[in-house]
Amino acid sequence: MLQSQFIEAHLETDCPVFYDDDFVADVLPIMQRQHVSCAPVLSGGKPERLVTLPDLLAAEQTTDSDTLRLKELPLPQASGVDAGEHLFDIFRRLPHFPCDVVPVADDKGMFAGVIDKQQVIEQVARIFHVGDDSLTLELEVPKSGVKLSEIIALLERNEATILSFGMYTATSDNHESIILSFRLQTHDFFRLVQNLEHYGYQVHYTSQMFNAEDEVLREKAREILYLIDL
Template structure:
């Protein structure tokens, strides 16, 4: 499955949705009955807004329709929009679910934010099977391929990586890797010998391995002496 097919494959077509001509009191009753904190609102089959309980409660005794409320206009994501493009603007959707539309703008269902974030975790290997390593590097003359080659030379497998500025006012960059390695301590030690500046690493060992690792460190310190 391609990532631009992810929304379609995880579409929820059963999630409650309302038209803008429905009465506030009726919508509120249904949302409370189904324990919903928000739901899409359609106008002529297209997403007009996402209504929340906070929008409805002040008008619970009125005879207004949804279209009479001052709801913020909300967009939807495309049925075949790429996962990365969706996540890049995920904060613009106030609800725990995101409306999904076809190319012509007509609503087809919703997808849960949690489902999207779980896939991002899978894509970038952010689970317990990987470790994190961040390096401070200069912006000029940065060759990511050389850094990756150094990691692989030290028996590390690069699962994913990203780059971001070291600081707003700084000239450097941070390269963040998600790796698989049998010995993170050895990898970090070797990288430091090569002159790399380590900004962050995952914990070197699990709590149950503390004693074994301490003994190994003592041996290495003794050998250096």
């Protein structure tokens, strides 16, 4: 399944949904009865905002709660995501949705259903192999003059399989550099790291390969390999 099809494939269409003209006094018992903490609010059939139980409970304390409508509450804007959007394109917008569901609109902007925010997060984690048994390797490189293709070729020559890759900028002591972050699999992680250091790459971080006692052995192994190279 393509990731641009993920939302449509996991769309929930039987979720509670309300309209901006609905009364707070009517919406609150429905959400409490169905154990729903958050629900989309539509305007003209389009997702516009989200209402939460705390919003309704606070509104219930006002003197005019019986006649108060959802459109009169200061609810956060939540126009929804498109059913055909790629997960990567909506991921950065997830924090703008204050609860565990994300409204979804069809190609005409009309409400189509919701998707569980946690499902999106877990799927992105699976794509980048975050949380599985793969290993993390980070290299610190200058901002310019480094060819990514050469690093990838070196990793592959050392029998490492690259599962995912990312990069970000790091600044320390007024020095800015690029951190290349890899998730990979290899049968000999120690030798891979040792070879990278041998070729002059600065290893910024690795998944834990050793316990405290083995760290001493690691340093001794490095000394032996250094003497062999001499």
